[in-house]
Amino acid sequence: MPQFFLNKRLIILLVSIIVLVxxxxxxxxxxxxxxxxxxxxxxxxxxxxSLVSKPTHFVTGFFENLQDLQNTYDENKELKSRVEKIVNLEAQVQELKQDNQELRDILGEKRTLRDFKPLPATVIGRNPDRWHEMIIIDKGKLNGIKKNMAVVTATGLVGKVKNVTQFSSTIQLLSAMDPKNRIS
Structure with a gap:
């Protein structure tokens, strides 16, 4: 017999591979x-x-719970600092309200800006020659606009109504360099 068939390990390996395939x-x-x-x-x-995965899931779940606990602790710390800030702001608001009321009493003012109903309007015209002086809005007498009414935006007072027609109004801006501008 050839040398190949005499090696028992090689024969066992070959048979094992054939059985595996x-x-x-x-x-x-x-x-x-x-x-x-x-x-x-x-x-x-x-x-x-299952013998390996159950303890592994238990251990990883334990560490995830610890991480969640740490996150909760950090969030709690952040929320406590925010609550402190809110308390401080509320105290400032109360103080400002009191100061505001005292100033109104001194001036004898009874009405505030909150007493007026805002009327939203859109700018429909602007003269290039008087760009910083006048604008035209799409509200007029039919909407209750009157001459010398204040014009206010979200950022504050911007001007007053100079002329009113039935459907539009001309607004004199505060930024106007007109010496006759009597907005004060």
Whole structure:
């Protein structure tokens, strides 16, 4: 016999590879029922996996809970500082309200800007020659606009109504360099 068949280890390795390839081919076929070695192998592997995965999930869950606890602690710290700021702001607001009321009492003013109903309007015209002096808005007498009314935006007072027609009004801006500008 040739030298090749005398080496027992090589023969065992060759037979093992052939059996392995046969088992792989057998297991790749589509079947409705698993064989008893496959069932045994799957059950054993599943049992070992659950034996390893349950403690692993417990440990990782424990560390995730610790991380969540740390995050909650940090968020709580941040929220406490925000609450302090809000308390300080509320105290300032109360102080400013009191000062404002005292100033109104001194001046004898009863009405505030909140007593007036704002009327939103859109700028529909602007003269290039008087760009910084006048604008035209789309509200007029029919909307309740009157001469010398104040014109206010979200940023504050911008001018007063100079002329009023039925459907539009001309606004004299505060930024006008007109010496006759009597907005004060």
């Amino acid at each position: 046969a088992l792989i081919g057998f297991s790749l076929r589509e079947r409705s029922k698993l064989s008893w070695p496959e069932q045994f192998l799957k059950d054993t592997t599943g049992w070992v996996q």
